[in-house]
Amino acid sequence: MNDIVNDEDIRTLFTKDKTFEHIHHLYGTPPNWSRPQGFVSLSKTILEQQVSLASANAHFQKLNGYIKEFTPSEILSLSDEEMKACQISRQKAKYLRELSTAILERKLNLDELSNLDEADVRTRLMAIKGIGTWTSDIYLMFCLQAKDIFPLGDIAVINTVKELTDIHNREEIYKLSEKWKPLRSLAAYFFWHYYLCKRRR
Structure with missing residues (x-):
């Protein structure tokens, strides 16, 4: 597996x-953001849906500290009240349980994903309730280091493209991303890098 950033x-x-x-001149090379493959990373990505990274990380740390080990069986052992005490919303608790059940019932084998092409990875992940395009994109990039993913559902990436190119229509943004093939993941990393550095995060 080759790094996205090289x-x-x-x-x-x-x-x-x-x-x-231009981004490189301002802020240098982006980090090669990556995460280990598997249940923990996919669960973290679910918790990151539609909230700030700081909030998601705080919720994950609280949940991780509450259970003995971050495994599907441990997640399924938690009551609604325990999930709520860990600041996990009802909806995301449901999604974590759906994922945990799929893994325990062997409907999803996360270890196999690195051997599949992008389309098959998406199909398997998105068969789980609560995992959509954005979550699949992030897992493909961060955990599998897939080279040509453009996360059109990521607000930070889209807002940065709008700022730097003055293109505001999502269809036009996607059309623009075609010229960055087959390195659209690297392009996204540059946009995240710009977004975070400009806001000093």
């Missing part, structure tokens, strides 16, 4: 669009 691909991306050279 010197050769960065040079190639610069030839495709000078926007990335």
